[in-house]
Amino acid sequence: MKVYVKLQGTLPDHYQGTYPKAGLEVELNEPITVAELVDILGIPRERVSLVSINGRLAKADAIVPKEAEVKLLQQLSGG
Amino acid sequence: MKFLRVNLTTETVNWEEIPQEYTGLGGRALTSTMVSNEVPPTCDPLGAENKLIFAPGFFSGTMLVNTSRLSVGAKSPLTGGIKESNVGGTIAFSLARLGIAAVIIEGQAVDGKYFLLNIEDANSAFLVSAPELRNMRTYALTEELHGKFGEDKSITCIGPAGDSQLLSASIQSTDLDGRPCRAAGRGGLGAVMGSKGLKALIVDTKGKVPVNIADQESFKTSAKAYAKDVLADEFSGEILPALGTAVLVEAINAAGAFPTNNARFGQFDGVEKISGETMAKVIKERGGKTTHKGCTQCIINCSNDFVTEKGEFVTSSLEYETIWAMGGMIGNDNLDAIAKLDFLCDDIGLDTINTGNALAVAFDAGYAEFGDSETAIRLVDEVAEGTEMGRLIGNGPDAVGAHFNHPRVPTVKGQGMAAYDPRAIQGMAVTYATSPMGADHTAGWVVDQNLEAFGGTVNAHGAEGQVEISRDTQIHMAAVDTVGLCDFAQSGLASDEGIGNVYTMMSAKLGVPFSEENWSALGTKVIKTEIEFNKKAGLTNLDDRLPPMFYNEPLPPYNVVVKVTEEQLDSTFDF
Numbered sequence: 001m002k003v004y005v006k007l008q009g010t011l012p013d014h015y016q017g018t019y020p021k022a023g024l025e026v027e028l029n030e031p032i033t034v035a036e037l038v039d040i041l042g043i044p045r046e047r048v049s050l051v052s053i054n055g056r057l058a059k060a061d062a063i064v065p066k067e068a069e070v071k072l073l074q075q076l077s078g079g
Numbered sequence: 080m081k082f083l084r085v086n087l088t089t090e091t092v093n094w095e096e097i098p099q100e101y102t103g104l105g106g107r108a109l110t111s112t113m114v115s116n117e118v119p120p121t122c123d124p125l126g127a128e129n130k131l132i133f134a135p136g137f138f139s140g141t142m143l144v145n146t147s148r149l150s151v152g153a154k155s156p157l158t159g160g161i162k163e164s165n166v167g168g169t170i171a172f173s174l175a176r177l178g179i180a181a182v183i184i185e186g187q188a189v190d191g192k193y194f195l196l197n198i199e200d201a202n203s204a205f206l207v208s209a210p211e212l213r214n215m216r217t218y219a220l221t222e223e224l225h226g227k228f229g230e231d232k233s234i235t236c237i238g239p240a241g242d243s244q245l246l247s248a249s250i251q252s253t254d255l256d257g258r259p260c261r262a263a264g265r266g267g268l269g270a271v272m273g274s275k276g277l278k279a280l281i282v283d284t285k286g287k288v289p290v291n292i293a294d295q296e297s298f299k300t301s302a303k304a305y306a307k308d309v310l311a312d313e314f315s316g317e318i319l320p321a322l323g324t325a326v327l328v329e330a331i332n333a334a335g336a337f338p339t340n341n342a343r344f345g346q347f348d349g350v351e352k353i354s355g356e357t358m359a360k361v362i363k364e365r366g367g368k369t370t371h372k373g374c375t376q377c378i379i380n381c382s383n384d385f386v387t388e389k390g391e392f393v394t395s396s397l398e399y400e401t402i403w404a405m406g407g408m409i410g411n412d413n414l415d416a417i418a419k420l421d422f423l424c425d426d427i428g429l430d431t432i433n434t435g436n437a438l439a440v441a442f443d444a445g446y447a448e449f450g451d452s453e454t455a456i457r458l459v460d461e462v463a464e465g466t467e468m469g470r471l472i473g474n475g476p477d478a479v480g481a482h483f484n485h486p487r488v489p490t491v492k493g494q495g496m497a498a499y500d501p502r503a504i505q506g507m508a509v510t511y512a513t514s515p516m517g518a519d520h521t522a523g524w525v526v527d528q529n530l531e532a533f534g535g536t537v538n539a540h541g542a543e544g545q546v547e548i549s550r551d552t553q554i555h556m557a558a559v560d561t562v563g564l565c566d567f568a569q570s571g572l573a574s575d576e577g578i579g580n581v582y583t584m585m586s587a588k589l590g591v592p593f594s595e596e597n598w599s600a601l602g603t604k605v606i607k608t609e610i611e612f613n614k615k616a617g618l619t620n621l622d623d624r625l626p627p628m629f630y631n632e633p634l635p636p637y638n639v640v641v642k643v644t645e646e647q648l649d650s651t652f653d654f
Contacts, residue, residue, distance in 0.1 A: 008329050008356060010321050047313065049531045052333035055346065056636065057530075073330045076527045077314040077570065 001028050001066035005041065009074040016042040028064075035060040038072065049075045080180040080291065083204055085196055087275045088127060088186030092196075092204050097180055103589055105137030107163040107560035108605045109181055110152025114161055115608045117183075120615035124156035124267075125244055125274040127187035133174070133235070133280070134182075136563010140175025140290040143302040143584065144309060145568035147171045147375040149235075149252070150560060155266040156274075157246045157433070157475060158492040158517040160613040160622075162266035165560055167374035168252040169233040169284060176286035177201045188276025197228065197281045201288050212278045214239045216426045216463065217251045217259035220279065225257055228281050234259065236279035238428025239463040241269030245473030246493075247433040248273065251425055254373040254382070260395045261373060264430035265494065265519060267475075293590030301580040301587070305571040306378060308580075312570030319381040319567055320370045324399035325355030327498075332407075334530050334539065335637045336503035338496070339407040340449045341439035342489050345503050345634045349412025353402055358385070358414060366390040379567055385418045394422035400520070403498035404435025409442055410449025419456055427463045429473065434459060436476040436488075436495030444483035487628050492517035492618070501625060501641055502634040504529045504539050508641045509549035512623045513651040515609035521566055523553035542642040550651050554602035561601060603654075610652055620649050 005024040012019035026040070034051045050073040051058045053065070064070060082095040104112060110132045122128035131153045138146040149171035155162035174182070178201050188194060195207040212220060217238040224234050233253055240248035248269030251259040272278075292298045310316045318326055328350060331337045335345035351357060359369045365386045373382035373396055382396035397418055405411060405420040424431045438455050441447070447454040461469030471478050476495045480488035489496045494517030501508030506525035514522035525548045529539040537544040559569065562581070572578040578595070585593035613622075629641045 008354075009318050009326050050330050050333055055333070057333055057335075071329065071333060073333060074318055074326070075314045076327065076330055076531055077567065 002026065003028060003037070003064055003066065003068045003070055005037070005070045005072065007043075007072050011043060011047065011072055011074060014043050014047060031063050033060065034058050034062050034064060037064055037070065043072065047074060048072050080178050082181050082183060083179050083198065084183045084185065085204075085206070086186040087184065087188045087194065087277060090206055092206065101180070103137070105139065105180065105561055106134055106148065106150040106165070106563045107152070107557060108601065109134040109561075110150045110163050111161055111605055111609050111612075113181065113183065114152050114154065115612045118154050120154070120612050121617065122154060124154040124159070125270060129154050129271060129274070131184040131268065131271045131275060132181055133170075134180065135171035135175040137561055137588070138584065139171040139563040141292065141302070141588070142299065144306045144376050144378045145374070145565040146563045147377065148560070148563040148565060149174070149263070150563070151250055151263040151268050153268055153271045154616065155268065155517070156244070156270050157267035158494050160492060160517070160616055160618050161515060161609045162268060163516065163560060164250075164263040164265040164268055166250065166252050166261050166263035167565065168254050168261035169375045170235050170252050170280070170282055171563060172375040173233045173282045173284045173286060174198075175290060176288055177283060178286070178288035182280065184272070184275050184277055187274060193276050193278055195224070195279050195281060196277060198283060200283050201286055209278055214242050217428055218426050221253055221257065221259045224279060224281055230257065231284050233282040233284050234279055235282070236428075237269040237272045238426060239465075240428045240473050241273040242278070243465060243470070243473065244270040244273045245462065245470060246270055246478065247430045247437065247473055247475045249424070249428050249430045251428055254395065255375065256395075258395060260425045262425065262430065264432060266516065269428050292588050294587040298584050298587035301583040305577065305580045305584075308574070308577050309378060309568050309571040312573070315379050315567055315570040319379050322355040322359050322369070323381045323383050323396065325358050325397065325402055327399040328354045328402055329356065330530070331499060331526070334503055335634065336500045337403065337407050338489070338498065338500045340410045341408065341443035341487055342500055342628065342634070343443070345500050346636055347407035347412070350407070352412040353406045353414050353417060355399075358397060358402070361414060362386065371395065374565070377565070379565070381567055387415075393418045394425065397421055400498050401431040401435070404431050405455065408435045408439045409455055411452045411455065412450070413452045416452035416456065420459055423456065423459045427459065429459070429462060432497055433475045433495040434472065436490065437472045437479045440476045440479040440485060440488050441472065441483065443487055444479070444485035446483070488626060489628070490518060491625060492622050494518045499526055500634055502629055502639045503637060505542060505641060505643055506537070506539075506545040506549050508625060508629065508643045509545050509648060509651055510553060512625050512648050513549070514553060515606060515613050522556055523549045524566075525549050525552050540637060540639045540642070542644065542647060545643055546647050546651050554599060554606060556602070557605040558598050558602035561605060606652060607654060623648050
C-alpha cells in the first residue's frame with residue numbers, strides 16, 4: 001500500500017535522502033503506526049511534535065490508512 | 080538609571096531619580112505598577128489624566144541576548160483596562176544604554192499642537208513642535224526624521240490611525256534597518272500617544288551608560304550559558320531562522336485551530352498557499368531574505384524581508400499572526416495581498432490582529448465575500464483616508480459588529496482574539512478570557528502543552544487542566560515581560576538549568592538572592608496589580624467571558640465548543 005508524506009518546517013533537512021518538493025510516496029507492505037512511519041523515514045521521533053493524517057491530528061499509536069496523506073510537523077513554540 | 084517625565088500640557092521635560100518602590104522593576108512590572116499608582120482607573124483613556132509609559136525590560140541593555148523588548152503601558156481605550164504591549168527593534172536597548180528606566184508621557188497637548196520627543200543623549204531631551212507631521216504615514220515619517228535627526232536614530236512613532244485616535248492604533252518602532260515595522264500593536268496604545276499630541280520619540284542609539292549589575296562575573300557566566308541554550312534549541316536555533324513564526328500556519332491548521340472566515344471553520348482550504356514553507360520558498364525565489372535580524376542583541380533572526388516578483392521590498396517581517404489575520408481569518412489565500420496588508424498596517428500604524436478581526440466581522444456581516452483581498456486592501460487604506468468605513472475598521476471588531484448589528488465578534492474586553500481558536504485549544508480560552516489584557520495570545524500561550532508530543536500533555540478539546548496551565552503560564556509571562564526577554568528566546572529558560580540561569584542573573588543584577596519563589600511572586604504581583612486596576616476601572620468577572628459563538632457553534636473539522644465553564648474561568652485568578 002502507498003502513503004504520501006510531507007515533511008514540514010525544517011524536517012526535509014533531516015530526511016536521509018533527497019526530499020522531493022511534492023513530498024514522498026512511501027510503499028508499505030503492512031499497516032504500521034504513525035511512530036513506525038517516522039522511524040522508517042529515519043527521522044528522530046523527538047523532532048516530530050505533530051502528525052496529521054488526511055488533515056486530522058493523529059497520535060503516535062494511530063494506524064496509517066492506505067493512500068493516506070500524512071504531514072509531519074515540528075516542535076511548537078512562541079506565538 | 081532615571082525616569083524621563085514629559086508633560087505635554089506644560090511642554091516640560093524632567094529627569095527624576097527612581098523612587099525606592101520601583102527598584103528592581105522593569106518592563107511590564109514597571110509600566111503596570113506606575114499606571115496603577117499614577118493613572119486614575121476611571122479616567123478617559125484618551126484624556127489628559129491617562130499616562131503612556133515606555134519601559135525597557137529589566138535585562139535590556141545588558142550583555143544578555145534577545146532582551147530588546149520595550150513595554151508600553153497605559154489605560155487602554157480598547158479594553159477599558161490596564162494595558163502592556165511590548166515591542167522589539169532597537170529602542171529598548173537604546174533607552175537602557177542612556178540610563179533611562181522609563182519615559183513617562185503625561186498631560187495632553189493643547190490648541191492642536193503636535194510634538195516630537197527628541198532624546199538627544201543621556202542628559203538631554205526636549206520637545207520639538209511638529210504639527211505638519213500629523214497624519215503622516217510611518218515609512219515617510221521615519222525617512223524624514225532620519226534625514227533630519229540622523230540615520231542612526233531609533234524612532235518610535237504613530238501613523239494616521241494613532242493621529243486619529245482610533246482604537247486599533249499601534250505604536251511602531253524601527254528595526255535594525257531603520258524601518259518602522261516593529262509594532263506594539265495591542266490595546267490601541269497608538270491612540271493614547273495621538274491623544275497626548277506626540278507623534279514620535281527619537282532616541283539616540285549611542286548611549287554608553289553601563290547598566291548596574293552587582294555581580295558582573297556571575298551575570299556574564301549565566302548570560303553566556305543562556306545564549307548557548309537558545310542557539311542549541313531546535314525551534315529558536317533552527318526553525319525560526321529558516322521559516323520565522325510562519326512555521327505555525329500548518330501546525331495550527333492541522334490542529335483545527337486556525338480561525339477561518341471569521342472563525343466559522345478551524346481549517347483553511349488555502350493553507351498551503353500561505354504556509355511558512357510556501358512563504359520561505361517565495362521569498363527565496365524572489366531574492367528576499369528568509370533570515371533577518373530585526374532587533375538589537377538578537378541571535379535568533381526570525382525576521383524576514385518579503386519582496387515582490389521583481390525583488391522590491393514589500394514588508395518586514397511577515398509573521399504568523401498577521402498571515403492568519405489577513406489570510407485565513409478573512410478567507411484570503413493570496414500571500415502577496417497578505418504582505419501588502421501587513422505593510423499597510425505598519426505604515427498606517429494599525430494592529431494587524433485587531434484589523435484582521437475587524438475585516439473578518441465586516442465580511443461575515445455581508446460587506447464583502449470572504450477572500451476578497453482587494454476590498455481588504457481598500458478598507459485598510461481607507462483607515463488612513465479617514466472615511467466612515469475606514470474609521471470603523473480602525474476602531475476594531477466591536478465597532479464593526481455594532482455598526483452592522485452582527486453578533487459574531489471574536490473579542491474579549493473589546494480586543495480581537497489571536498490565531499488560535501479557543502474551541503480547538505481550550506487552554507487559550509482561559510488565557511483570552513482571563514488575561515487582564517483582553518484576548519491576547521502572548522499573555523499565556525499554552526499551545527505547546529495542548530498539542531505537542533503527538534497529541535499534547537492535556538486534551539486540547541477538554542477543560543481538564545486548562546485553568547492551571549493558563550494560570551501558571553500567565554504568571555510566568557508577566558515575569559518574562561518584566562525582564563524584557565523575547566518570547567522566542569524562552570528556549571533558553573525551558574530547562575531547570577535554563578530558568579536557573581535567569582534566577583542567577585536576577586540575583587547578580589539585584590545583588591540579593593533570587594529564587595523560583597521570587598520569580599513566581601514577581602509575576603503574580605504584576606497580574607494582581609493589573610486585575611486590581613481593572614476592578615477599579617469598572618471591569619468585573621463578567622468581562623472575563625468569551626463571546627457566545629464559542630460555546631454555541633461547534634468548530635469544524637473536530638466540531639468542538641468551549642467546555643471550560645464560567646466557574647472555572649473565575650477560579651483562574653481568584654485572589
